Amino acid sequence: MVQNNSDSESFESLLNESLMRQDNFSVGDEVTGKVVQLTGDSVFVDISGKSEAIIERGELADKDGNLTVKLGDTIKAFIVAMRGGEIRLTARIGKGSANLDLIEKAKEFNIPVEGTVTTVVKGGYRVSVSGIECFCPLSQMDVKGPASPETMLHRSFSFKVTQITEHGRNIVLSRRQLLEERQREREQELRATLKEGALVTGTVSSIQKFGVFLDLDGMDALIPRTELSWARNADPASFAPGQTLTVKVLSIDWEARKFVLSLRHATQEPWERIGEYSEGQQVTGKITNIIKSGAFFELEPGIEGFIPVSRMSLTRRVNRPEDAVAIGSTVTVNIIEINREAKRIS
Template sequence: MERIDEKIEKTSELEMTSEKQTEENIEQEPATEVVLEQPETEPKIEEKLSEEVSESMEIETENEEETIEVVMETKAEEIEAAPEAEVSAETVEDPTFEHMLEESLANIKKLEVGDKVKGEILNITDSYIFVSLGGKRDAYAEKADYLDKKGNLKYQVGDQLSGYVVKYSETETLIARSLMTVNINVLHGAFDEKIPIKGKVTSLTKGGYNIDVSGIRVFCPLSHIDAKLVVDPKKYIGQFFDFRIIDFKDNGRNIVVSRRAILDEERNKIKKETLAKLNVGDVIQGVVTRLTSFGAFVELGGIEGLMHISQFSWTRIESPSDVLNIGDKVEVKIIKLQGEKISLSMKALQENPLDKAFDELKEGEIVKCRVLRNLPFGSFVEIRSGVEGLIPISELSRGRRIASPSEVVTEGEFVEAQILRVDPEKRKISLSLKALQPDPWDDIDQVLNENDVVSGIIENVVSFGAFIKIKDGVTGLLPGAKLKIAGIKMDKANVGEEFKVRVVKIDKIEKRISLEPTNMPESVSEDKDDWNKYKKQKQKKQDIDEDNPFANL
């Protein structure tokens, strides 16, 4: 298919002939002559026949039969390519001549859009001018196209009318006064057929650009000059691009074009070709095109893939811009393909540091680590690059009730912790801060003895008694039975209050302390079954801290 811009260039070359020259040529030529400004072809037999008849009628009007014979003799001479030879009437009537005449008429060159023509006006209506182009070919023009500035038509029936072919088919030939009309119609055809046109970006205007398409000014919105975000609008001025006409209104006075439409089509074509070649597990080269808070988009040759921030490295990344920049070339692995969605990873191409860590780290080892994030159940820490572990909330502090890990550690803080467990199968590492803190039971004999009366804080109240914290890491049990004997009522509302108790028994091995109210009757001795009752009752759902010394009874 011939490109629209080539067709417009062809018509633009014809515009070199001015209107004035056209009119002068018309006056010099015979009234009935029809001239097609195309490469010279074999003279039209029917037109020359008409010319010869006119000549013969002027010279020999007395004998009509003789005139016809002269005309036919002249035509026969042209066909036989012997202008000077004498041809008899018998030759004209020969069937061979009739066959050649019909063949000559059939071989008349077809017109093309943009060709310049002229012919005699046959009829003029309110809207159209009908013109004979010779032979069986007639054309028409829109009357409004030939009106002068005052709205008058200077042509009459019988006058010669020249113009350019705007539309040509077997059933219709439309001509127009100027090539501008031809170009407008060519652009309309390009709009209908979705054919690209070539244009030059001439200047910026409100909301976009002025584009010149062979002398016709059209508009391109700023968002349609490129497939990517326009950062410097001026850089496009003066450049030639292919455009697609996306809107054609008001008979060509309002034409909107788009370069992005063509770029998108090309991109979609390349995208399909690229997708057909990609497979999960492929390692390919790409270019970083965009960075977001959650990852990076990588161009893979007509299609983009997403690399989530978690797939950058085994090391925790705070921001994609800490690792990559727009325009960076990267090697990535395809880890997932779902339609046109492609998931990429650089981490998959790196050695997993956990594999080495499980071989090197030992339980009981003390390591320095950085607190990454605090969660309700504990704190995640980075032991080494790409190796994380968990400090459970119960292992953050000894003998202290903690509601949130942030009460003990801060994100970003470096702490020393002891490795409690290394589990290669579950790929988990557990650590403890509490294991490195002093154990208050080591010197319990120096601070507390049986029968001592001390003040403690009510830490928790359950159905079988209350837990009293005597000091950090040292908690005693005040049985509910003794509270009842002493006539003391205690519930959850009392948690946090200070309360005086007497130390009844200290079990250093099991790290347990039995308590009683200070106002207990002297006759009441310690019930040896208190611990057994506790063991039975604690099996019921109770709010007991994991680090409570009585939790393992």
């Protein structure tokens, strides 16, 4: 009997694929795989092994119970058990069901656990990992201590298990160690990719009088107050923690670990739109500053005009600008002159 060449090639291809698929995995390994099957309580993942890998459906569901992955999606997970030809995965211990054995594996194999801060206690926090009570010292909750411990309440984070004693009655966690590990990893990535002049996206991590700190996925960088807006008096308090911003990198100092960003230079310079205004046009805006000879008037953030004291009223003589306008007041004026080269409007 003559064997069909295509069948022979197909068999050889399948054999080679089978030989390449190995189960040289160990508990604690981080693996990447493709979602290949969904059932009522499990998600099956192909991690290029001969055995099936399974993760609890609940771990991949949102707070409303809706599955956050679909067939063909790629996910990362940790191996927590291998038995009977089956590999058990977890995206993060504590996101699904958990027990002391899993917590001990998390410590042994350096697997993150998911916990919710429930109570502020002396020296730290009580943290629930799927109902298992743990403790996180105050110094281990963040790289920088929170301004107020209560701000962490009822929030969920990833933690590292650092200590288990008294047969599981005393479990100590650290979020800080995980954050510092990620910072080191992220720094190596940023050293290769972060360049002055580049546009990057991050989330607001802290608000200070002198500016706003942006978290670049583990690395904090400062947006000085003067770089928050084209407006004369940008207010850092107008931003909120967790807010996402796209900014321009102004300077990088790896030795001092200082990074300066600009939000205003990530947007169009307002004077590039000056063509939208014309001499004789009536506009409404806000008084931003007052000096002896007149007042500054903001048409829009980054575009200001000057109102001479002699032109503050058509019906009466004004000797002092304060007699006609006040900082922060809204007024309507006519544009007399636009000097594009000097960037001046009167």
